[in-house]
Amino acid sequence: MDEKQILEIENLSVEYRTDEMLVRAVNGVNLRLKRGETLGLVGETGAGKTTLALTLMRLLPRGIGFVTGGSVKFDGANLLSLREGDMLAYRGKLLSMIFQDPMTSLNPVIPVGKQVAEVLELHNEAHRTKEQIEERVDEMFRLVGIPPERKGEFPHQFSGGMKQRVVIAIALACEPRLLIADEPTTALDVTIQAQVLAMMTELKEKLDTSMIMITHDLGIVAETCDQVAVMYAGEIVENGSVEAIFEGERHHPYTEGLFGSIPRLDIETERLRPIAGAIADPSDLPSGCRFHPRCPHCTQRCKAEAPAEHVVNGHMIRCHLYEGGAKA
């Protein structure tokens, strides 16, 4: 394994099993992430992005979510085979997660400072004293731009943006190696979004943390990520550097569809071109290529045969069109 590789996901599959149905949420995902880099994970709602994140944290709902295959190597250890007790030491310390909605991801009855201190107390390998932990809490508050005097206040006394700052402070308090941000700015308004993103990028660089940024906002990806993975129906359909995705010529038809459905300032169009149809039902996935029912370039072959990953210069596209490296 490459020294700089912090995360290697191989052929990972996850299922949700309930009495009514079997949902194949993640199907054979391969991903790699280098230390200090940011990976943008984009895709429609229901593509399996959050499931992938929960799998990494080993927080899939008990008795419902199951990993059915593949491996996740994080910093040399296989996360999926760790015992639950050992996993506790990873969560919050080496791996941490920012949830989508800051309004609900803070405990309403505990002062915010205590919530930051809690994660420090849980992972107190350095045997810090109470005063040292308090100092660290103050330091974290200053880092995320909240006056430390406010640490005794409760979450309901903060605005949404401020709450997300607290959540970020909690996530970064132990200087994790990998930060998973699950749509961290979806619940915030646009100006606050920009502030929070700028702060996250800055802190990430300062602490040399790798990050997985889950979002459906391509603007955020362009701004913060080094690498982009496009997810559709539980598969990575395209994976490459941010330049390759945003400026390259060759794209998976789904990626083209995503870009076609956002407004652009430089090209005059009457209407946006959304992708026809709805995302594949993960409890009843189409045969062959998962995207074929919505794909404008669909052929007979696409309906029957699942495409392989075609890689050129580190830019992966999972589509029959790119077989042998060139667009047919």
Add this chain to the structure above:
Amino acid sequence: MQNNAQETERLRQYKKRSQLGSVCRRFAKSRTAMFGLILLIILILIAIFCGFFLDYEGEVIKQNVRERLQFPSWQHPFGTDQFGRDVLCRVIWGTRISLSASLVIIAIATLFGALFGALAAYYGGMVDNVIMRVMDIFYALPFNLLAICIVASLGNGMLNLGAACVVGVIPGFTRVFRSAIMPIRNQEYIEAARACGTRDLRILTRHILPNAMGPIIVQATLNLAITILAIAGLSYIGLGVEAPAPEWGTMLSDGREYMRNYPYLVIFPGLAIMISAMALNLIGDGLRDALDPKLKN
């Protein structure tokens, strides 16, 4: 300029109001709840300090045949009973027994109820099913009948009476607590706590229970009143506190034979039961309103 600074300070103070503070303010707004609270405080003070001005051996349980069955007078404001004991002294001492017994019973029942309710709600599935079905079995029996069965099989006495009440109250508590904890279990902040590497036990005690405190407090207060009534009721049918001890229910039962000619024998203990149960119910209602976020302001 000066004004501006004052205004900022005022806003700051306003913001500083804690959740506990606002709950207390809402509670204080309700007159009936405050009335109940004042009554309860008086009762608690009586229960604590009655030992200082009453001599248990000499005044509360000592029989004095010469003074038996005297109507209320300056010397004996509540009259005397068939053994010549001062009814006022006995009613006062009874406060101590009823309040302390019901407090202990409710404390134990709350502990178990919270434990079972939390386990059932948090783990769900099999654990939930087993706990709740056992609770259903107890729930199927009327409270009084269940308590009578338990006391009858274990024998009379305060301890057995307490145990019977605890067993009788736990199923209701477990249900209420389970339903209070269920919605909290699925909150995002619980998942966030788990993502920080918090253990199950810590999540339950530090993150879930404090958020479910409202219904737990209300349930406990309202059940205090029910327990006081239950203790009195069971003592009345002779299954509780034993003879010379001045329990209100026992006093009612002893006075029953003389009720036609000496009604004060049952009026005063009855009033004591009524006042304490009412005080606790008023407080419970007030707390329920104060803790309900939907009724804010």
